[in-house]
Amino acid sequence: MKETFTKGMARNIYYGGSLFFLLLFFALTFDTVSELPDRDNRQAINESVTLGKKVWEVNNCIGCHTLLGEGAYFAPELGNVVKRYGSKAAVKAFIMSRPAAGIPGRRSMPQFNLTEEELQGVADFLEYVGGVNTEGWPPNIQG
Amino acid sequence: MKYQSQSVAKLYFIAAIGLFVGQILFGVIMGLQYVIGDFLFPYIPFNVARMVHTNLLIVWLLFGFMGASYYLVPEEAERELYAPWLAKLLFWIFLFAGAATILGYLLVPYAELAKLTMNDLLPTMGREFLEQPTITKIGIVIVVLGFLFNVGMTVLTGRKTVVTIVLLTGLTGLAVFFLFAFYNPVNIVLDKYFWWWVVHLWVEGVWELIMGAILAFVLIKITGVDREVIEKWLYIIIALTLISGIIGTGHHYFWIGAPSYWQWFGSIFSALEPIPFFVMTLFAFNVVNKRRREHPNKVATLWALGTAVMAFLGAGVWGFLHTLAPVNYYTHGTQITAAHGHMAFYGAYVMIVLTIISYSMPIMRGRVANGPKAQVLEMWSFWLMTVSMVFITLFLTGAGILQVYLQRYSDTPLGFMVVQEKIELFYWMREIAGVIFLIGLIVYIMSFFVKHDDEVTA
Ligand code: HEM
Numbered sequence: 001m002k003e004t005f006t007k008g009m010a011r012n013i014y015y016g017g018s019l020f021f022l023l024l025f026f027a028l029t030f031d032t033v034s035e036l037p038d039r040d041n042r043q044a045i046n047e048s049v050t051l052g053k054k055v056w057e058v059n060n061c062i063g064c065h066t067l068l069g070e071g072a073y074f075a076p077e078l079g080n081v082v083k084r085y086g087s088k089a090a091v092k093a094f095i096m097s098r099p100a101a102g103i104p105g106r107r108s109m110p111q112f113n114l115t116e117e118e119l120q121g122v123a124d125f126l127e128y129v130g131g132v133n134t135e136g137w138p139p140n141i142q143g
Numbered sequence: 144m145k146y147q148s149q150s151v152a153k154l155y156f157i158a159a160i161g162l163f164v165g166q167i168l169f170g171v172i173m174g175l176q177y178v179i180g181d182f183l184f185p186y187i188p189f190n191v192a193r194m195v196h197t198n199l200l201i202v203w204l205l206f207g208f209m210g211a212s213y214y215l216v217p218e219e220a221e222r223e224l225y226a227p228w229l230a231k232l233l234f235w236i237f238l239f240a241g242a243a244t245i246l247g248y249l250l251v252p253y254a255e256l257a258k259l260t261m262n263d264l265l266p267t268m269g270r271e272f273l274e275q276p277t278i279t280k281i282g283i284v285i286v287v288l289g290f291l292f293n294v295g296m297t298v299l300t301g302r303k304t305v306v307t308i309v310l311l312t313g314l315t316g317l318a319v320f321f322l323f324a325f326y327n328p329v330n331i332v333l334d335k336y337f338w339w340w341v342v343h344l345w346v347e348g349v350w351e352l353i354m355g356a357i358l359a360f361v362l363i364k365i366t367g368v369d370r371e372v373i374e375k376w377l378y379i380i381i382a383l384t385l386i387s388g389i390i391g392t393g394h395h396y397f398w399i400g401a402p403s404y405w406q407w408f409g410s411i412f413s414a415l416e417p418i419p420f421f422v423m424t425l426f427a428f429n430v431v432n433k434r435r436r437e438h439p440n441k442v443a444t445l446w447a448l449g450t451a452v453m454a455f456l457g458a459g460v461w462g463f464l465h466t467l468a469p470v471n472y473y474t475h476g477t478q479i480t481a482a483h484g485h486m487a488f489y490g491a492y493v494m495i496v497l498t499i500i501s502y503s504m505p506i507m508r509g510r511v512a513n514g515p516k517a518q519v520l521e522m523w524s525f526w527l528m529t530v531s532m533v534f535i536t537l538f539l540t541g542a543g544i545l546q547v548y549l550q551r552y553s554d555t556p557l558g559f560m561v562v563q564e565k566i567e568l569f570y571w572m573r574e575i576a577g578v579i580f581l582i583g584l585i586v587y588i589m590s591f592f593v594k595h596d597d598e599v600t601a
C-alpha cells in the first residue's frame with residue numbers, strides 16, 4: 001500500500017479524472033440537447049399542454065404515479081395511459097369520476113375538482129409525453 | 144471536545160434525530176396504505192405521506208451533514224468556528240422553514256399550497272423529491288450558502304487537511320447541483336434530464352465525497368491510524384466515485400427520450416459505481432484492523448464498519464442489480480427501484496450521519512464514550528434497524544421480481560393494480576419489518592437517556 005502508489009498520485013487521478021469526465025459529461029449533454037428536437041415531441045407542446053403540466057405538478061400526481069418510469073410506485077404508469085385507455089376522453093372521464101371519499105379498502109385517487117380546461121390540459125399533456133421517443137419502453141401496454 | 148464552538152453540532156444532531164422519527168412514522172403509514180389502500184384517505188393521501196417521508200429524509204440528512212461539518216471542521220482546522228452565532232441562527236431558520244413546509248403539506252391541499260406560495264412566479268413544485276414550495280427552495284439555498292461561508296472561512300483561515308478540503312468540495316457541489324431544482328421547462332425530457340443533475344449527482348456524486356470525508360475523520364479519531372494512510376484511501380475512493388458516477392448518470396437516461404447511446408455510456412460507467420463503495424469497505428476494515436489504539440467508543444466503530452458494508456450492499460450490489468440497460472428495461476420504476484432506494488439511502492447516508500453522531504455526541508456531552516449500558520443499547524438499535532432494513536429490501540425485491548414478471552415479462556401481462564393485489568403478502572411483510580425498524584429507532588433514542596456511569600470516562 002506504500003511508496004509505489006503515493007498519496008500525490010491518488011490526488012492527481014482524482015483531480016484529473018474528475019475534470020476529464022465532468023467535461024465529457026458536459027459534451028455529451030450538449031450533444032443530447034442538440035439531438036432532442038427529433039426525439040422529445042416538442043412540436044406537440046402548446047398552451048393546453050403547458051397548462052396540463054402545471055396541473056400535473058400542482059396536484060403532485062408524481063407522488064403516486066410514475067411518468068416514463070419515474071416517480072412513485074403506488075399507482076400505474078401514465079406515460080402511455082392515453083394509449084392504454086384508448087382515448088383522451090376516457091382518461092378525462094376516469095380523473096373526473098374519482099369519489100371524494102375514496103373507494104373502501106382500495107388504493108384511492110383523490111378527486112381534484114379540475115375544470116374542463118384543466119382536465120383537457122392534463123389529457124393533452126399525457127398524450128404529449130406519450131409521443132416521446134422512449135426507445136421502446138415500457139415493454140408492453142400495461143406500463 | 145477541543146473547541147467550544149463544535150458544540151453547535153449538538154443542536155443539528157438533535158433536530159436530525161427528531162425529523163428521522165417523523166420520516167419513519169410516515170414510512171409506516173405508507174407501508175399500511177400499500178395494503179389497506181384507503182387508510183387515512185382522504186386526510187393523508189399517499190402522495191402527501193410520501194412527500195413528508197422523503198422530504199423529511201432529505202432535510203434531516205442535511206441537518207446531519209451540517210452538524211457533522213460544524214463538529215469536524217474546527218477540530219481539523221484547529222480553530223474555533225468562524226461564526227458560531229451564524230450557525231445557530233441558520234439552524235433555527237432551517238428548522239422553521241422545514242417544519243412550516245411539512246405542515247403545509249399536511250394541512251392544505253398541495254394545489255392550495257402552490258397557490259399560497261405563488262408557485263406560478265417560478266414553478267418548481269410537483270417533481271419527485273423537489274416538492275418544496277419555491278420559497279422553501281430559496282430558503283434552502285440561503286441557509287446552505289450561509290453554512291458554506293461559515294465552514295469555508297473556518298477552513299481557509301485554519302489548518303487545511305484533505306478531510307476538510309474533500310468535505311468542502313462535496314458541500315459546494317451539493318449547493319451547486321441543487322440550483323438545477325429551479326430549472327423546470329415544460330419540455331418533459333429536458334425537465335427529467337436536468338432533474339437528475341440534482342438527484343443522481345447528489346447521491347452518486349458529491350454526497351459520496353461528504354460521506355468519505357466524515358468516515359475518514361471518524362476513522363482517524365477512533366483508530367489512531369496515520370493520517371497519510373487514510374488520506375490516500377480517501378483520494379482513491381473519491382476519484383473512483385467521480386470517474387464512474389458522473390457519466391454513470393446515464394443509467395437514468397435510457398428511457399426518458401435521451402439518445403440511445405446513453406444505454407452504453409450509462410450501463411458501462413454505472414456498472415463501475417460499486418467499485419468505490421467496495422473500496423470504502425476495504426478501507427474501513429483495513430484501517431480498523433491496523434488500529435493503533437483501543438477507543439472506548441465501540442459502538443461508533445460498529446456504525447463506521449456498518450456504514451461501509453451497508454452502503455456497498457445497498458448502493459453497490461442492489462444498484463448493480465438493475466443498472467444495465469437490458470435489465471433496467473424491465474425493472475425501471477418498479478419495487479426493485481424502491482428496494483434499492485431504501486437500502487442505499489440507509490446504508491450510505493443514514494448510517495454515516497448516525498456514525499458521526501455516535502462518535503461525537505458523547506464527547507459533546509462531556510465524556511470520551513458512553514458507558515457500557517448505553518453502548519449496548521445503541522448496538523441493539525444498530526442491529527434492529529440494520530437487519531430490518533435488510534428485510535425491507537428483501538421483501539421489496541421479492542415484490543419487485545414478481546411485479547416485473549407478471550406485469551412486464553410474461554406472455555400474458557397483467558394490469559398494474561391486478562399485480563399489486565397478487566403481491567400483497569410481500570407488502571405485509573415489508574410493513575412488519577418497518578415496524579421493527581421503528582422499534583429499533585425508539586431503542587436508539589432510549590440509548591441517549593441511559594444514566595451515565597463514570598467508569599469508562601478516562
Ligand atoms: C419503517 C420503515 C419504512 C417504510 C415502511 C417505508 C416505506 C416507504 C414507501 C411505501 C415508499 C413509497 C414507495 C412508492 O413510491 O410507492 C417509500 C419511499 C421512500 N423511502 Fe421509505 N420507508 C421506510 C423507511 C425508510 C428509510 C429508513 C429510508 C431512508 C434511509 C427511506 C427512504 C425512502 C426513499 C428514498 C423513498 C423514495 C424511493 C424511490 O423513489 O425509489 N425509507 N418508503
Ligand code: HEM
Nearest residue numbers: 346394413416458462463465466475476480484487488491
Ligand atoms: C448511496 C448511493 C445511492 C443512493 C442513495 C441511491 C438511491 C436511489 C434512489 C432513491 C433511486 C430512485 C430514484 C427515483 O425515485 O426515481 C435510485 C435509482 C436508481 N439507482 Fe441508485 N442510489 C445510489 C447508488 C446507486 C449505484 C451505485 C447504482 C449503480 C450501480 C445505482 C443504480 C440505480 C439505478 C439504475 C436506478 C434507476 C432505477 C429505475 O430505473 O427505476 N444507484 N437510486
Ligand SMILES: [Fe+2]
Nearest residue numbers: 343347392394
Ligand atoms: Fe443514479
